[in-house]
Amino acid sequence: MKGRPPGKPPAPSRGGRKPGSGSGAAPGRARGKAPAARARNPEAPKAAPKPAAKAPVAKASPAKGVSLDVRQFRVGADDDGIRLDRWFQRHLPDVGFNTVSRWARTGQLRVDGARAAPGDRISEGQSIRVPPAEPKAAETAKPRRVRPQLSEDQVAFAQSLVIHRDAQAIVINKPPGLATQGGTKTEDHVDGLLDALEFDLDQRPKLVHRLDKDTSGALLVARTARSAAFFAKAFSSRTARKVYWAIVIGVPSIDDGMIELPIAKQPGTGGEKMHVDEEEGLPSRSRYRVIERAGNRAAWVELQPYTGRTHQLRVHMAAIGHPIVGDGKYGGKDAFLSGTISRKMHLHARRIRVDHPDGGRVDVRAELPEHFAASLASLGFDLSAGDLPLDEEIERKPTREDEKKAARAHAKQVRKGRRGERRSRGAGESRSPRKK
Incomplete structure (x- = not known):
C-alpha cells in the first residue's frame, strides 16, 4: 500500500505453486515471476527494476511540554x-x-x-x-532570571518593616531612601525584599501600588493573586483612600482646598520629572488641609490624592507656591528651611484605608520617620493634632433637607408595600372558587 515500507516477498504455497503463476493470475500480481524465471534460465531477459518505495511520512512529534490538543x-x-x-x-x-x-x-x-x-x-x-x-524556537528561549538569595540581615530588616499582616494583605512602613521597585543603578528596593514576607504562605507577595523613593510610610502588599487583583482594582477605581502628611514652605491662604491641575512629563527629562501642562497633561486632583502653622514660615498639612499621577502631590504643592520641605526637584533651593530642619523629604504616607477581599477594611497608620518627627518638634507642632477624620467619618447632625429625603424614601417604601398587598389580595380572590 502507498506510504508503507517494502515488505518481504510472499512465501510459496504448500503445493509448490508460487503466487501469481497460472493463466488466471492478475497482471498486477506478477511481481514474483521475474526473479524465479532468472533462476531457471540465466539468459532470460531481466525484468525492469522496481520503482523505489516512498519513504514513510513521519508525524510531527510535539516538543517537550507542548500539547497538540485543545x-x-x-x-x-x-x-x-x-x-x-x-x-x-x-x-x-x-x-x-x-x-x-x-x-x-x-x-x-x-x-x-x-x-x-x-x-x-x-x-x-x-x-x-x-x-x-x-x-x-530554542534560540528565542531566554534563561530564567534567578532572584538573589536574601541574607539573614535582609530578611530581618524586611520583616521589621511590617506593621500589619493578615491572610490577604501586608502593610509595611517604608523608610525614606528605599525605592519601591528596581531600576537603573537601583539595587536596594522593596520588590527585592518580598521573598522575606512570604511567612506561612508558599507564594511571593505582590506590589499593588508604589511610593516615591524619598517618600516614607504605609505601603500595601498583596499576599495572594486574588487579593492582588482585588486591591489593584480598588486603587484603579479610586476607592482606596491614602492620607499623607507633609511640611510645606509657607502657609496656604485657604485652610482646606482642592488643587486641580493637569500633569504631564516634562520634556527633556526622560520622564524623571513632571510638570503642570494645561494642554496635554492628564487630569489630576489633590486635596490639602492645614493641620497647624508655624507663623508664616511653614505649615503642617494633610494631603489626599484623588488621582494617581507620578509625583502628583509634590508637583501640585510646588505649583501653588508651597513646595514640600526637602523637595529640591520641584521646589529648588527655596524648598529647604534653615536651622535644625532636615534636608530630607518631608512627605509621609500616614494612613491607608482600603476594602478587604474577605470583608471589612484594611485601615493602617504608619509612624513618622525620625527626621520628620524631629522637624515637627522643632517647629513646635503638636503631634496629637495630625490625624484629621475623613469626610465620611465626621459625625454631623442631619439637616432639614436630609430629614425631608428620609421622609420621602420612607413614604415610597410604604406605598410599595401597600401595592404589593393589594396585588396579593386580588390574586387570592381570583383563585378562590365561586359559590354555586
Missing part, C-alpha cells in the same frame, strides 16, 4: 476579575502576548464558548478554551 481551563478564585492576557502570564507564561492576540483574532481563544479578547476580564468558574500550544 485545552480547557477553569478560572479559579485567585484569578477572579483579572484580564485574560494577565491570566496567560500567570498560568501559561510560555505563551506570548502576540500569540494570544492571534488566537483571539482567529476565534480560537474562547471563554465559556464565546470569542474573547486579551483585554477581557474573566470571572471565577468560567471555562477558557486554549488552542494547542506552539513550540518555541
Whole structure:
C-alpha cells in the first residue's frame, strides 16, 4: 500500500505453486515471476527494476511540554476579575502576548464558548478554551532570571518593616531612601525584599501600588493573586483612600482646598520629572488641609490624592507656591528651611484605608520617620493634632433637607408595600372558587 515500507516477498504455497503463476493470475500480481524465471534460465531477459518505495511520512512529534490538543481551563478564585492576557502570564507564561492576540483574532481563544479578547476580564468558574500550544524556537528561549538569595540581615530588616499582616494583605512602613521597585543603578528596593514576607504562605507577595523613593510610610502588599487583583482594582477605581502628611514652605491662604491641575512629563527629562501642562497633561486632583502653622514660615498639612499621577502631590504643592520641605526637584533651593530642619523629604504616607477581599477594611497608620518627627518638634507642632477624620467619618447632625429625603424614601417604601398587598389580595380572590 502507498506510504508503507517494502515488505518481504510472499512465501510459496504448500503445493509448490508460487503466487501469481497460472493463466488466471492478475497482471498486477506478477511481481514474483521475474526473479524465479532468472533462476531457471540465466539468459532470460531481466525484468525492469522496481520503482523505489516512498519513504514513510513521519508525524510531527510535539516538543517537550507542548500539547497538540485543545485545552480547557477553569478560572479559579485567585484569578477572579483579572484580564485574560494577565491570566496567560500567570498560568501559561510560555505563551506570548502576540500569540494570544492571534488566537483571539482567529476565534480560537474562547471563554465559556464565546470569542474573547486579551483585554477581557474573566470571572471565577468560567471555562477558557486554549488552542494547542506552539513550540518555541530554542534560540528565542531566554534563561530564567534567578532572584538573589536574601541574607539573614535582609530578611530581618524586611520583616521589621511590617506593621500589619493578615491572610490577604501586608502593610509595611517604608523608610525614606528605599525605592519601591528596581531600576537603573537601583539595587536596594522593596520588590527585592518580598521573598522575606512570604511567612506561612508558599507564594511571593505582590506590589499593588508604589511610593516615591524619598517618600516614607504605609505601603500595601498583596499576599495572594486574588487579593492582588482585588486591591489593584480598588486603587484603579479610586476607592482606596491614602492620607499623607507633609511640611510645606509657607502657609496656604485657604485652610482646606482642592488643587486641580493637569500633569504631564516634562520634556527633556526622560520622564524623571513632571510638570503642570494645561494642554496635554492628564487630569489630576489633590486635596490639602492645614493641620497647624508655624507663623508664616511653614505649615503642617494633610494631603489626599484623588488621582494617581507620578509625583502628583509634590508637583501640585510646588505649583501653588508651597513646595514640600526637602523637595529640591520641584521646589529648588527655596524648598529647604534653615536651622535644625532636615534636608530630607518631608512627605509621609500616614494612613491607608482600603476594602478587604474577605470583608471589612484594611485601615493602617504608619509612624513618622525620625527626621520628620524631629522637624515637627522643632517647629513646635503638636503631634496629637495630625490625624484629621475623613469626610465620611465626621459625625454631623442631619439637616432639614436630609430629614425631608428620609421622609420621602420612607413614604415610597410604604406605598410599595401597600401595592404589593393589594396585588396579593386580588390574586387570592381570583383563585378562590365561586359559590354555586
